[in-house]
Every structure is written in structure tokens, then in C-alpha cells.
Amino acid sequence: MKHIKTLNTKNLKNTMKKGGCGECQTSCQSACKTSCTVGNQSCENK
Amino acid sequence: MVHQYKNNGYNIVLDVNSGAIHVVDDLVYDVIALLCENASLDVSQYISDRTFENDLNNHLKGHYSREEIKEAIRDIKELVEDESLFTKDIYQEYIMDFKKRKTVVKALCLHIAHDCNLACKYCFAEEGEYHGKRAIMSYEVGKKALDFLIANSGNRKNLEVDFFGGEPLMNWQVVKDLVIYGREQEVIHDKKFRFTLTTNGVLLNEDILEFANQEMSNIVLSIDGRPEVHDYMRPFRNGKGSYELIIPKFIKTAERRNQTNYYVRGTFTHHNLDFSNDVLHLADLGFKQISVEPVVSADEEEYAIKKEDIPQIYEEYDKLAKEMIRREKEGNGFNFFHFMIDLEGGPCVAKRLSGCGSGTEYLAVTPWGDLYPCHQFVGEEGFLMGNVEEGVINTEIRDEFKLCNVYAKDKCKNCFARFYCSGGCAANSYKFHGSITDAYDVGCELQRKRIECAIMIKAALAE
Numbered sequence A: 001m002k003h004i005k006t007l008n009t010k011n012l013k014n015t016m017k018k019g020g021c022g023e024c025q026t027s028c029q030s031a032c033k034t035s036c037t038v039g040n041q042s043c044e045n046k
Numbered sequence B: 001m002v003h004q005y006k007n008n009g010y011n012i013v014l015d016v017n018s019g020a021i022h023v024v025d026d027l028v029y030d031v032i033a034l035l036c037e038n039a040s041l042d043v044s045q046y047i048s049d050r051t052f053e054n055d056l057n058n059h060l061k062g063h064y065s066r067e068e069i070k071e072a073i074r075d076i077k078e079l080v081e082d083e084s085l086f087t088k089d090i091y092q093e094y095i096m097d098f099k100k101r102k103t104v105v106k107a108l109c110l111h112i113a114h115d116c117n118l119a120c121k122y123c124f125a126e127e128g129e130y131h132g133k134r135a136i137m138s139y140e141v142g143k144k145a146l147d148f149l150i151a152n153s154g155n156r157k158n159l160e161v162d163f164f165g166g167e168p169l170m171n172w173q174v175v176k177d178l179v180i181y182g183r184e185q186e187v188i189h190d191k192k193f194r195f196t197l198t199t200n201g202v203l204l205n206e207d208i209l210e211f212a213n214q215e216m217s218n219i220v221l222s223i224d225g226r227p228e229v230h231d232y233m234r235p236f237r238n239g240k241g242s243y244e245l246i247i248p249k250f251i252k253t254a255e256r257r258n259q260t261n262y263y264v265r266g267t268f269t270h271h272n273l274d275f276s277n278d279v280l281h282l283a284d285l286g287f288k289q290i291s292v293e294p295v296v297s298a299d300e301e302e303y304a305i306k307k308e309d310i311p312q313i314y315e316e317y318d319k320l321a322k323e324m325i326r327r328e329k330e331g332n333g334f335n336f337f338h339f340m341i342d343l344e345g346g347p348c349v350a351k352r353l354s355g356c357g358s359g360t361e362y363l364a365v366t367p368w369g370d371l372y373p374c375h376q377f378v379g380e381e382g383f384l385m386g387n388v389e390e391g392v393i394n395t396e397i398r399d400e401f402k403l404c405n406v407y408a409k410d411k412c413k414n415c416f417a418r419f420y421c422s423g424g425c426a427a428n429s430y431k432f433h434g435s436i437t438d439a440y441d442v443g444c445e446l447q448r449k450r451i452e453c454a455i456m457i458k459a460a461l462a463e
Helices: A012-018 B026-037 B043-047 B050-060 B066-081 B092-100 B139-151 B168-189 B206-215 B227-233 B243-256 B276-284 B307-329 B349-353 B395-402 B426-433 B441-461
Strands: A004-006 B002-007 B010-015 B020-024 B107-111 B158-164 B192-199 B216-222 B262-268 B289-294 B362-365 B370-372
Touching: A004 B066, A012 B349, B002 B026, B002 B441, B010 B026, B010 B441, B020 B026, B020 B441, B026 B043, B026 B050, B026 B066, B043 B050, B043 B066, B092 B349, B107 B139, B139 B158, B139 B168, B158 B168, B168 B192, B168 B206, B206 B216, B206 B243, B216 B243, B227 B243, B227 B262, B243 B262, B262 B276, B276 B289, B276 B307, B289 B441, B307 B441
Parallel strands: B107 B158, B107 B362, B158 B192, B192 B216, B216 B262, B262 B289
Antiparallel strands: A004 B020, B002 B010, B010 B020, B362 B370
16 A cells, blocks of 8 residues: 555454453553553463 | 544554554545544445545645545555454443453452551552551461462463562562462462562562562562652652662662563652653663653642643653654664553453453452452452452452443543553542542543554554
8 A cells, every 4th residue: 555554464353252361461460550551461362 | 433643753543443553644644534523424435425525625625636535545445444444343242241251360469568668758558558557468368368369260370469568578588488389389270370579679689689580470670760850759768768779789680680571660750740861761771671650649749740741741751752762773772661562462352441350350468368459449448358268258349340341431432542551540540530430531641642652653663
């Protein structure tokens, strides 16, 4: 595409199939303890 | 839902529901702006409509050639068909069902010591005491907490235990003994404990460091940044600053952990709204894993971040983002926790929309074994959930937290950031509005800005 560059190809919809296993880290255990940040967390069920 | 913004010369389009992110030229940006104005219509239909052509001509005011416009529309249509632009939110029912499932406990925040050797002015734990008396957790209580976690974790293999305080190093022997106990138990029960430690560093020594480096999957080292900033907010009880004592220990810790699996973590306040300088101070000291976060406190506090501080904080985040790009390109980059975003391998949609797990998967344990929804609720007697011997007794609180998710919060419904913050912090919402299904508004504004910066950094580094 001439006018658009897409940064990521992942579609969140597809994660409904295998998602929700809960093995990933609890968001508050990482560093924050005062906010809720999940966008930077890794999936452990790839 | 589409969110688009300009930052640092990039036009960024975020298709919220699919998670797709596009960097576009001015023409496409302008066309999408028109489509957003008409987002209540069926976009695929509207784009093929005659009205669209008229609207577009009025909107673009002859700035682009017909051929260019045709091309741009072709590109946009392709994305819509490919389900990466103007996609629908199809997750509400899925998340509601997901939240109703039987939950297990997978993480505990152990309040190893309700006591502290510092007297930080912004401490939500009130110098470690959490609205109560000084106390330390006994080995017996800690053991029961780990037993409770194992017994309530169902099939979950990875279990997390954070040694928190107050200052956990004031009760280090119990921490060590609990790690040893945990390692025995994980073999018996086929579990894997991930221990983490949050410390102010005052008592950190060679023995502690050696043990922690073997056993702790993450260490959070509390430091606010520049010496004067740190010492002003994080003094000893006699008023003396703590920077000088802790900094060499933190540098050593980071090096010994190969600059990974740790964070130097600071808090910025109204007094250092130029906090990008604190982040860069830490980076200049060689730290590669940095988190500096806004204080959350009542407006009456002199150090509180207020609504009128937001424009300056935005400028600081922008400044920091640009400097991080520059350093990354020079091969001298570092991670800033709130700008970290995983566009390809990030969490599933269930994780993104279902909240942090407080009160259900994640609980805090007081030194005497009481259970609370999270560390920030400790001391709020209305949120006492049970104890490590009897388990969760107040199931009403658990059920309230269980249903707390993005779709339970009105403020999240039209917010593009909801897939990145999971609806925000329940404790902050409660502190400012008396309800866990509201949102802490200043926090939301800052969260949105951080996400915009984080995505811009990705766009810049993808060039």
C-alpha cells in the first residue's frame, strides 16, 4: 500500500480461540503496583 | 472504533477492536477523520455511497489529486475488508462469560513487614503501617499463605508471590525460609513459584543479593531519580536522604542480574513534573529497566498530581519518547515500563479486557494472615475477604471483583486505551470515586498519553 504502513498483523479476535488460560503474569506483580498495564505483557501460551 | 493521532511527525491510526496499528500519510489521515465523524454509519456502505464522495470533496478542500484520493480510498477499503480498520467490538459477551468462570488464585502479595526504615512522604502504606500497627509476618503465617495459594490454584502451574511491605528486608529471614519452603512444595504439587521482591535497598547486602539473584525472578528497586528528587520524598525517619546509601547497591544489583529481570522503580509527583530528567538520570547511571510512575494521592496533598499538571506531563512523556528513540538508534537504548508495548506477542483479549485480577486471582496477605483484594486495599476493613487459614470467607467481595471488567465501567466504553490498561486500577477507582467500577480520571489521561507515545516509538523504530 502506498499510503498506509501497518505495524502489526495480529488480530485480537483470533486470541479468543485459545486465550484466557491465565498462565501469564499478574499485571500488578511486574513493577507498577499503582496502575494497571497489560499491553506490555507477554503471552505464555503461544 | 478507531483512534487516530499525530505525534512526532507520525500519523497513527489505531483500530481499537482488532488491535491493528497503521502509520498513514496525511491524505489517509484526513479521510479516516471523515469516516470517524460518521462512525455511527456502516463504514463499508458509507464509503461506497455518493454522499461520501460529496462529503469527502468538502472535507479535503482540493488539497489532493483525484488519483491520489482514489488510491487512498482503495487502501482504506482493503483494510476494512481485511478486518483491520473499523472493526466491531464483539467481545462483551465473551468477557462477561469469561469473568463468570470459576476463578483460581494465582498470585499473592505477601506483606512481609508492615514496617519501614524510610519515611517516604507519598507512601500509600503510611510508612509501611497501612493504617494499623507495625507488624512482621511470621514464618507460620507465610507458610499458610503459600499452602493457601497452592490449594486454591487449580490447574494453574505458574504461581506468583511478591515479597512486599513496608520493607520486606526488615524480615529477610522469613523471606528466605518461605522461598525454601516454596521450592519444596512446588516439586510436591507440580507448581512453579515465581518469587519477586520489592525493596527500598537500605538493608540490601551481599548475602541478600546472592540469594535474591538465585531465587527472585524479578526485583523491584525503589528509587525516584535525581538525588535531590529522591531525597526529598524518600528520607529516613530522621529526615536524612537515602539516595547515597542505596545507589551503589542498586547499580551492583542491576549489573549482577545482567541488566534484566529487575526494575528501578520511581514515583514522580507535583514536585518533579520534569520527571523525564529523573528517568534519564537513571538511564545515565546505566540502568536498562526503568519504571517511573505518577504518584496517586488525594488532591489535598501538596505533592499530588492535579488536573492542571497534565499538559506538562504530556510534554515530558513526548520528550522522553523522542530521547528514547534517539538512544535506541544509537545502540544505547533502555526500557521504560510504561512505554513497553508488545504489538505482536502481547496478551490475549481475555487478559486485556478482564481487569487485573485483584480480589480473585490476585490477593494481598497481611502480616497476620488476613486476605484483601490487593495491597492497596489493605487496611480498608470493608474489604477484608478472609484469612490464610479459612480462605476467602467474604465471597460477596470476591464476586464484586469478579464482575469488574472493562464492560462494567462506563468510562471505558468509548476509550481507545481499554485494550492496554484493562480498565485501570480498581483501588484507584475506589479511592477517588468510592466504587471499583469507576475510573481514576487523571490516571486515565496519563495512561492514554503513554500508550500514544509507546506506539509512536514503535512506528519510529520500524522505519
